[in-house]
Amino acid sequence: MSDDDLLAHLQCLGLEAREAGLYLVMLRTGRTAATELAEHLGWKPDEAEQALERLVEGGLAAACAPDRSEALPVDPTIALDHLAHTRAAELCKAQTSAANAYRDYRRSVRPQATDDLIEVVTGAQIIDRIRHAESSVESHVLRFDSPPYHIPAGANPAEVENLRRGVEYRVVYSKSAVQNHAYYAANIQPCIAAGEQARVLPTVPVKLTIFDRRLAIVSMSFVEAEVNDSLLLVRPSSLLSALTGLFETSWRSAFPMHFSDRVPPALRPIHVRMLELLGAGVTDETIAELLGISRRTLSRNLEQLNQRAGTVTRFQLALYAVRNGWI
Numbered sequence: 611m612s613d614d615d616l617l618a619h620l621q622c623l624g625l626e627a628r629e630a631g632l633y634l635v636m637l638r639t640g641r642t643a644a645t646e647l648a649e650h651l652g653w654k655p656d657e658a659e660q661a662l663e664r665l666v667e668g669g670l671a672a673a674c675a676p677d678r679s680e681a682l683p684v685d686p687t688i689a690l691d692h693l694a695h696t697r698a699a700e701l702c703k704a705q706t707s708a709a710n711a712y713r714d715y716r717r718s719v720r721p722q723a724t725d726d727l728i729e730v731v732t733g734a735q736i737i738d739r740i741r742h743a744e745s746s747v748e749s750h751v752l753r754f755d756s757p758p759y760h761i762p763a764g765a766n767p768a769e770v771e772n773l774r775r776g777v778e779y780r781v782v783y784s785k786s787a788v789q790n791h792a793y794y795a796a797n798i799q800p801c802i803a804a805g806e807q808a809r810v811l812p813t814v815p816v817k818l819t820i821f822d823r824r825l826a827i828v829s830m831s832f833v834e835a836e837v838n839d840s841l842l843l844v845r846p847s848s849l850l851s852a853l854t855g856l857f858e859t860s861w862r863s864a865f866p867m868h869f870s871d872r873v874p875p876a877l878r879p880i881h882v883r884m885l886e887l888l889g890a891g892v893t894d895e896t897i898a899e900l901l902g903i904s905r906r907t908l909s910r911n912l913e914q915l916n917q918r919a920g921t922v923t924r925f926q927l928a929l930y931a932v933r934n935g936w937i
Contacts, residue, residue: 616634617630617631617634620633622697624693624696624697624700625668625693626661626664628653628657628661629661629664629665629668629670631651632647632651632658632661632662632665633665633670633671633683635647635650635651636665636671636681636682636683637683640682640683641674641680641681641682642680642681642682643680644658644659644662644680644681645658647662662681665681666681668693669684669686669688669692670683670684670686670690671683671684672684727844727845727846727847727849728842728843728844728845728847728849729842729843729845730840730841730842730843731840731841731842731843732839732840733839736760736839736840736841737760737761739827739841739843740760740761740819740827740841741761741768743819743821743825743827744768744769744772744821745768746821747772747777747821747822748777748822749776749777749778749822750777750778750779750780750822750823751769751772751777751778751779751780751781751819751820751821751822752780752781752818752819752820752823752854752857752861753779753780753781753782753818753819753820754781754782754784754814754815754816754817754818754819754857754860755781755782755783755784755787755814755817756783756784756786756787756813756814756817757784757786757787757790757793760829760841765796765797765800766797766800766801769801769804769806770800770801770804773801773804773805773806774804778807779801779805779806779807780806780807780809780861781801781806781807781808781809782808782809782810782811782814782857782860782861782864783798783808783809783810783811783814783867784810784811784812784813784814785810785811785812785813785891785892786813788810788867788887788892788896788900789892789896789900791899791900794900795900798867802867808866808867809861809864809865809866809867810864810865810867810889810891811860811863811864811865812891814860815856815860816828816853816856817829818853818856818857820850820853820854820857823846823850823854824845824846824850825843825844825845825850826842826843826844826850826853826854827841827842827843827844828841828842828844828853829841865889865891866886866889867886867889877918880901880903880911881911881914881915881918883901884897884901884908884911884912884915885915885927885931887900887901888924888927888928889928894908894909912924915927919931
């Protein structure tokens with residue numbers, strides 16, 4: 611890392627330019643008197659003394675003389691952690707202040723408006739607002755997933771990254787989303803593999819994503835999108851509570867798309883995926899297409915599953931899976 615890069619990083623953490631520059635010099639000179647530092651930097655002696663005093667007070671340098679005329683750099687870990695936390699607190703306070711100022715502005719422009727609770731987003735802003743909400747989520751996401759999609763229906767690296775850092779995702783897919791071969795392979799499968807909890811219904815009541823129960827995004831359906839390509843942002847309110855309740859009710863009635871850890875490890879991966887798709891309610895033709903196999907191969911694998919479970923019909927196979935805790 612260059613000196614310029616390190617200087618910029620130290621200033622981002624809250625050090626003033628003079629303090630950061632002095633610290634960089636001390637990393638090269640070691641124990642040094644303030645007068646020598648001033649000479650090295652072309653500063654006045656009192657300027658170097660003041661900057662050195664602030665470094666000592668901040669924990670980045672240690673005084674080596676009773677009058678603090680000399681100092682040496684010390685391990686910055688604790689001091690920089692403190693600076694980072696302080697900076698984060700300042701940014702949070704600034705964010706809150708800006709949000710409050712904007713709300714005051716909206717109230718002054720339209721005192722009777724409900725813009726604080728519901729916002730309509732259209733056009734080019736749609737994708738940016740969706741991505742910002744997903745990147746800012748802290749703990750959990752609830753989603754009804756159904757076409758059409760504002761963002762191209764491919765991979766969702768933001769969700770995979772959020773799952774990796776501990777964000778919980780519960781998603782109810784419509785059958786039309788699962789039947790989309792490209793979307794199933796590029797988005798649904800990788801997200802389930804990364805830890806998403808997924809269920810399916812023949813249809814979902816609304817296109818919806820709820821972030822941390824503090825923001826909901828309601829998108830248009832196929833028919834509505836043809837007329838009005840827009841989405842609604844819903845903030846904490848009785849409407850948001852109702853949308854959350856709608857999701858929880860649908861979640862309880864939806865069918866699981868992935869199995870528990872009680873599935874026998876000897877069960878072939880293709881058989882697990884077949885059971886998941888059978889539970890999703892899609893046709894044999896769609897299952898074969900999603901798995902990239904022929905209908906004949908699908909039938910042969912279904913026979914193998916029935917033989918393993920000691921069942922004859924698909925209904926019996928489903929009962930066996932439930933009774934043995936696979937689902």
